[in-house]
Amino acid sequence: MEKVFKALASEPRRRMLNHLTGGPMTVSEIGAHFDMAMPSISKHLAVLKDAGLVQEQKRGQFVLYSIAADHMANLLYGFLTPFCPEARKIVKDRKRASRQTGGKP
Amino acid sequence: MEKVFKALASEPRRRMLNHLTGGPMTVSEIGAHFDMAMPSISKHLAVLKDAGLVQEQKRGQFVLYSIAADHMANLLYGFLTPFCPEARKIVKDRKRASRQTGGKP
DNA sequence: TTCTTAATTAGGAAATTATCTATGGAGAAA
DNA sequence: TTTCTCCATAGATAATTTCCTAATTAAGAA
Numbered sequence: 001m002e003k004v005f006k007a008l009a010s011e012p013r014r015r016m017l018n019h020l021t022g023g024p025m026t027v028s029e030i031g032a033h034f035d036m037a038m039p040s041i042s043k044h045l046a047v048l049k050d051a052g053l054v055q056e057q058k059r060g061q062f063v064l065y066s067i068a069a070d071h072m073a074n075l076l077y078g079f080l081t082p083f084c085p086e087a088r089k090i091v092k093d094r095k096r097a098s099r100q101t102g103g104k105p
Numbered sequence: 106m107e108k109v110f111k112a113l114a115s116e117p118r119r120r121m122l123n124h125l126t127g128g129p130m131t132v133s134e135i136g137a138h139f140d141m142a143m144p145s146i147s148k149h150l151a152v153l154k155d156a157g158l159v160q161e162q163k164r165g166q167f168v169l170y171s172i173a174a175d176h177m178a179n180l181l182y183g184f185l186t187p188f189c190p191e192a193r194k195i196v197k198d199r200k201r202a203s204r205q206t207g208g209k210p
Numbered sequence: 211t212t213c214t215t216a217a218t219t220a221g222g223a224a225a226t227t228a229t230c231t232a233t234g235g236a237g238a239a240a
Numbered sequence: 241t242t243t244c245t246c247c248a249t250a251g252a253t254a255a256t257t258t259c260c261t262a263a264t265t266a267a268g269a270a
Contacts, residue, residue, distance in 0.1 A: 218263105227256070
């Protein structure tokens with residue numbers, strides 16, 4: 001949770017996640033939406049990856065990043081469980097759905 | 106969202122929220138669970154309050170803090186909506202339930 | 211091979227955050 | 241009133257985060 005919330009505690013990183021909802025993107029494509037040097041983009045993506053919020057996939061000389069929306073949802077629902085009883089049910093339902101669609105529970 | 110995630114990006118603050126699930130507590134009561142000077146406790150609570158994750162209530166010379174679990178859940182479900190379609194339904198259901206129980210939508 | 215593009219790593223400056231001690235203020239108790 | 245308790249604020253310092261430029265690695269293209 002530490003890494004997750006630290007990763008989300010940055011506006012550029014949250015914007016990157018939003019961009020990635022449109023599908024996988026290369027580092028340059030993502031960077032095109034930001035007024036920031038490329039190494040900074042790369043580092044932000046590394047933080048998101050370290051938190052498990054995105055995945056990377058090398059494609060020749062490119063690196064494609066994609067969002068790990070399911071994992072992010074599981075983490076946040078899990079965090080909410082102690083505070084919000086309904087979250088427990090959501091987590092359970094998600095696990096069941098995941099089993100049926102082939103994800104490991 | 107910036108303030109919320111920055112507030113949650115701290116282990117002591119997340120622990121404080123967990124302690125508060127047991128009900129309202131004074132600053133000293135909360136601080137008793139931490140090896141930290143009182144002003145630091147006070148500051149962490151101020152950060153949580155600024156993010157809307159707790160409420161404070163003065164009681165004589167004491168200050169009672171309590172968790173704003175509903176607000177926290179609404180914020181996180183709202184954040185998840187663009188990434189996780191089911192979150193939208195949850196937000197909608199919560200709004201409906203809130204209207205029925207007297208919360209303003 | 212040599213050149214170009216894509217991305218990361220390295221190093222350092224500036225801003226933010228966390229923590230402490232010391233102090234201040236408001237309410238209860240003596 | 242004076243004193244004590246609870247809590248917040250102020251100021252200083254150490255640690256962390258963010259961002260840049262420069263250099264490096266890796267893959268394609270010429």
